[in-house]
Amino acid sequence: MTGRRRMFHGRTFLPRSLRRTGRGRASALAAGALAACSSLVAGCGVVPGSAAGSGDGPIVVMTWAPEGTAATNMPGMPAFARAYARWINDQGGLNGRKLKVLTCNDHNDTVGAAACARRAVKEGAVAVVGSYSQHSAAFFPHLEGAGIPYIGGYGVTNTEFTSPLSYPVNGGxxxxxxxxxxxxxxxxxxxxxxxxxxxxxxxxxxxxxxxxxxxxxxxxxxxxxxxxxxxxxxxxxxxxxxxxxxxxxxxxxxxxxxxxxxxxxxxxxxxxxxxxxxxxxxxxxxxxxxxxxxxxxxxxxxxxxxxxxxxxxxxxxxxxxWYPVASDKRWAPMKKVISEAAFSDTRISPNDTGVQTTWIAYTVLRKAVESLEGGDVTATRVRGALDRQSIGTDGLTPTLRWQFSGPLGAIGFPRMVNADVTLxxxxxxxxxxxxxxxxxxxxxxxxxxxx
Structure with a gap:
């Protein structure tokens, strides 16, 4: 298909003439694009810490997904995020701070996705965690403008594997x-x-x-x-x-x-x-x-x-x-959360890949926050924690480390750090x-x- 870009569930694949002229050149192009985007985040109107869990207040995050639509619906993801907040707060919170989870229905359209992102910015979310949306062009500009990381999306858009503010946990x-x-x-x-x-x-x-x-x-x-x-x-x-x-x-x-x-x-x-x-x-x-x-x-x-x-x-x-089968013992901590905090919510199933992705994303968030030594929990500091360390997910994925440009940058996926699958x-x-x-x-x- 020459002369136009090809899309794969929202992902853009560049024509071979633009990206397969040698790995070095392709990697350089990817690195340049990421650097430009990073500069936008750092220097174009973003106030570091403007998305923040400050003082003794709660750490605010958001989880979004489509619900009640005629197409794709992932109601278990925001439902589990709310259950996780109840459970972690009963355990004393994140580093002693309460976790406040905002949820949003993106309605599987661009208007809804943009509205969710604007609300995340307005309410001071330090991250969007364990979410699903096919409309990255509508929501990522708002997150990038405010410097808010997108942790553990479902891998359905190109931007999840290109944006320096994206921290995917699977290979989509x-x-x-x-x-x-x-x-x-x-x-x-x-x-x-x-x-x-x-x-x-x-x-x-x-x-x-x-x-x-x-x-x-x-x-x-x-x-x-x-x-x-x-x-x-x-x-x-x-x-x-x-x-x-x-x-x-x-x-x-x-x-x-x-x-x-x-x-x-x-x-x-x-x-x-x-x-x-x-x-x-x-x-x-x-x-x-x-x-x-x-x-x-x-x-x-x-x-x-x-x-x-x-x-x-x-x-x-x-x-x-992407992950071990639901019967694997490594899912026991997630199942404990569901048992103790889901209150028989039928939208939440341990067999649901969306729920599993949300659990892994919140595991990443928890470990990033726990690595911070005092001070406010801000979007900037959460990004820094994610950028400078490897994060394990208790065996549910390989150890995750988000590089500036990963090994799949040559084919347009510089942020894909986990291409492993289970059979x-x-x-x-x-x-x-x-x-x-x-x-x-x-x-x-x-x-x-x-x-």
Whole structure:
């Protein structure tokens, strides 16, 4: 796609001619952009400490996410943030200071996202923590103007991986798709990708194919679908036909390819993935051995249960995630917070990747604040704490250190410091670890051919 930028869930991918002319040049360009932005933060009207938790007052932060919309909704994130504030304050607060969590509904639109950011500035938030928004162009200018760090966004916008005020805790959708593609390459015949027919959806094949190619596999067939459809029977049938090499039910009786290799279908439709799977489950009767693959955020244990558990379409599926499976003992502290402070709030689930991301982001905030030695807790000081140290997340991610420009700066992701994913599978209706530990997708992403 020459002559224009490509978007991936809000991320902008530069044409290869602008960013793959040599790593040194690309890194220099990225560094220059970051330096310019840093100068804006430091010298263009920002009053250090203007976003502050001063004196004996509470430390103010904000968590935002869309709720009650017709598209993506992440109500568990702000709900958990409020529960976390209750819990940490019962433990004595952060360094003896009360934590005040503001929450905001960005309504999944630019007006709402900008309004949330303006409120964070107005009410003196020292950070925006564990949030989700697809509208970075609407909210980041307000945060950058006030010097407020954005800790642990969901990884759905380009700016989360470019802004020096962004401190991402995961590798976003690029890492998930690259990791999934590499895993499927070893076990799948033809692969069909079902994704939105949007500019944002245009970049999904790039990352999945990077993983497939890394495993010596052919590219996936790109199957377009309307992002707001109420059923996907036509797309499901076409994807299943692709996954069987065009043999369909009239070919091999099990729905595999002519050589017996099972094909795979990868739905990447966000909130509409469950709608697609309803159509897929009905159509799949003639293709019983076709497998599925997905990424966390599109599927979790709740979705697996709702689609039939062990007898549903996700049985045997490979799933990539950013973190260990929800049953891992490393989630015990988060589950303790939910048990003690969520008050049976049904929006909060330990299986929800959004809730998990919010927990990790607040862990980062807590450790940054605890490292400060006296004085006011300000946005400037929180940023300084994040910039000068490595922060562990108790094994839920690799140790995080936000460099000026990380190893993926050459492909436009200078702030992506964690490209690790976990590989999971659905076994007897339960989402379990397929392999131990994390898989680093850095090299796979570096090889992505972004046109």
């Amino acid at each position: 959708q690029p890492a998930l798709l690259a990791g999934l593609g590499k895993e499927l390459a070893a076990s799948c015949g033809p692969v069909a990708l079902v994704r939105p027919d949007t500019i944002a959806g245009d970049a999904l094949p790039t990352m999945l194919n990077a993983g497939l190619r890394a495993g010596g596999h052919a590219d996936a067939r790109d199957q377009l679908a309307a992002e707001d459809a109420t059923e996907y029977s036509e797309q499901a049938e076409s994807a299943l036909d692709t996954a069987t090499g065009g043999s369909g039910a009239a070919g091999s009786p099990a729905g595999s390819t002519a050589d017996g290799t099972k094909g795979c279908v990868v739905p990447a439709l966000g909130d509409r993935t469950s709608t697609f799977m309803d159509s897929f489950r009905r159509t799949r009767a003639d293709y019983p051995d076709v497998r599925t693959g997905s990424v966390l955020g599109s599927v979790d244990q709740t979705v697996i249960d709702a689609t039939g558990g062990g007898s549903g379409p996700y049985e045997g599926a490979y799933v990539t995630g 999971q599978t659905v076994r007897e209706g339960r989402l379990v670890a397929a392999k131990g530990g994390f898989v680093d997708t850095t090299e796979t992403l570096e090889a992505a051919e972004i046109d």
